[in-house]
Amino acid sequence: MSEDTASVPDEAPLTLYLLHALGASARSFDRLADRLAGHVRVVGIDLPGFGSEADATATDLTRTVAHVERVLAAHDGGPWLLGGHSMGGKVTALVASRVLRGEAALFGLAGVVLMAPSPPRPEPMDEERRERMLSWVADGPLSDEDAETFVAQNVAEPLDAEAHAVALDGLRRTSPAAWRAWLETGSTVDATAEVGLLDLPALVLAGEDDADLGAAAQPGLLAAVYPRARFVALPDTGHLIPLERDAEAAEAIARFVDEEVRVGPVVPDEWARLIAGDRVDDRVRGILARRALPDDRGYAPAALDLAQLTLLREIADLVVPQEGRAIDIAARVDAQLARGEGDGWRNADLPPDPEAYRAGLDTLAGVWATDPADRDRILRAAIEGESTAEGAFDAERMKAWLEDVRNDLVRQWLAHPASMARVGYDGFATGGSPMRGYVELRLGRREDWEPSGVGGTIATGDAA
Structure with a gap:
């Protein structure tokens, strides 16, 4: 990252x-x-x-x-x-x-x-x-x-x-x-x-x-x-x-x-003040406030069973490695599945999302390893359509399903306000009454209301 x-x-x-x-x-x-x-x-x-x-x-x-x-x-x-x-x-x-x-x-x-x-x-x-x-x-x-x-x-x-x-x-x-x-x-x-x-x-x-x-x-x-x-x-x-x-x-x-x-990432103070301010609509502020809540350490899976959720967490650690206090993005995906939410589309060769997750995880469990290096190799092979797992999904359906999985995991990580701060995304702060926007949109341009880290180069972290 x-x-x-x-x-x-x-x-x-x-x-x-x-x-x-x-x-x-x-x-x-x-x-x-x-x-x-x-x-x-x-x-x-x-x-x-x-x-x-x-x-x-x-x-x-x-x-x-x-x-x-x-x-x-x-x-x-x-x-x-x-x-x-x-x-x-x-x-x-x-x-x-x-x-x-x-x-x-x-x-x-x-x-x-x-x-x-x-x-x-x-x-x-x-x-x-x-x-x-x-x-x-x-x-x-x-x-x-x-x-x-x-x-x-x-x-x-x-x-x-x-x-x-x-x-x-x-x-x-x-x-x-x-x-x-x-x-x-x-x-x-x-x-x-x-x-x-x-x-x-x-x-x-x-x-x-x-x-x-x-x-x-x-x-x-x-x-x-x-x-x-x-x-x-x-x-x-x-x-x-x-x-x-x-x-x-x-x-x-x-x-x-x-x-x-103290179980999840902290939203930096500048970003917290921005979210609390009058540039953010009430509805958006509420969504961000709920996303920022600490994850439930005792979370009981709603769409998956415990073994499936455990495997999804191990996949999440490979797809979205997190340092320090981490977001339980696998649990958030499970809750998303239980609510019947998604990104609005699915591969025609796959069943509905909850069923696809259960089938994909059960299939992958047959070849999953205990060693993290082996897990990485197994996941990469499955992503490339070269899985040797036997079960409900063949190699091609496993590849298609893992596209959805990676998308869901990354979306749940990026949806957290602390993650938005890490990548410098403040597009949520364009509401309020009257509605606010940007004066000029271009690379390296930071407006007065934006947090100080915005406008820098992501690769180096230097401010513009």
Whole structure:
């Protein structure tokens, strides 16, 4: 493969933005930030009506989502995660859905981290408890007595002095209007249709002693929303996870990041900013955001069986060799086959794509080798129409099928935004309103809006 026109960092910084619970603030994540320092940068965001934003008058979900997006727009580089505790979990789902649809002017979301999250659907809550909590702000801010009651009701064991003080500070600073807005409206809104399916890496932490949003309840509340969710139950833990179990939560987050988030190539910052900008249509931005998501390490093949997918991955390694963290392009081809998608045509001598893949892979498996050098020789011979494999495909049909295979594998690699950056393709940034284009199209010409690597010579990587 020729030298890159854009450098892609091997270990880009990763930021986790966290949205707090009802009656809390960004301070509730301070201990998590300390424990994850050097591995993941944790940034808490105060929501309207809470913490440093206690004076904000707009506290409904729509304005809260807009507030979070404004804060995220200042993101200073690298992929990022979004997370939420309790109330913040519902806001996280709404923001993430807008990012993956391209409606938010953001790019780089790599997964979500949720702690006892409120689901997109109405939150399960005892109505008598809801009314009691509303009565606490009938005459103004929460009293010290009511704040103490709230903390005691939401922990499995008493908090240490420092954590207890943080919890009380958040409750005392909470706007009564924001408290009422969540209990009366935010928690009761059914946003399942708006959120839809969020097929991205997701970590869900929940306490075993949390009644409504605990470990026993979360799979039923969220499995249909987050098909890739990793559910982690925390024993002897109530609802206030960041203050009760910061060490255990940090350990689970670090493991999740290493195993499910840092598994693919990183889109360079200049390119991420371009995709998030106003030159890119919402629909295109959403497509690129979904393509850039980390591949599922536990991907279960949908069109092929596991042996066929394994062989396709070995073929992919020969057709599109990748350095560093690789795209699982074989799995992406399998998903393409399962969706019934293709490039719009097929060789008349071949059956429909899913059937052709199964037949071709089963035929090739009969002569496939364990040694990479032998595999390369076998594949080259098959590409030239000289395969000695016996099965559903003779040598000529194997040659025709492998043309489609190579095309599919390369297309899936090139479709990833990180690959577009590597080859210097920015033709996706010609939309927006009004529609944008190029001033001059010629070799070596870079326009002001284009990333700095564009316009160089691919063979050398030198800028024009």
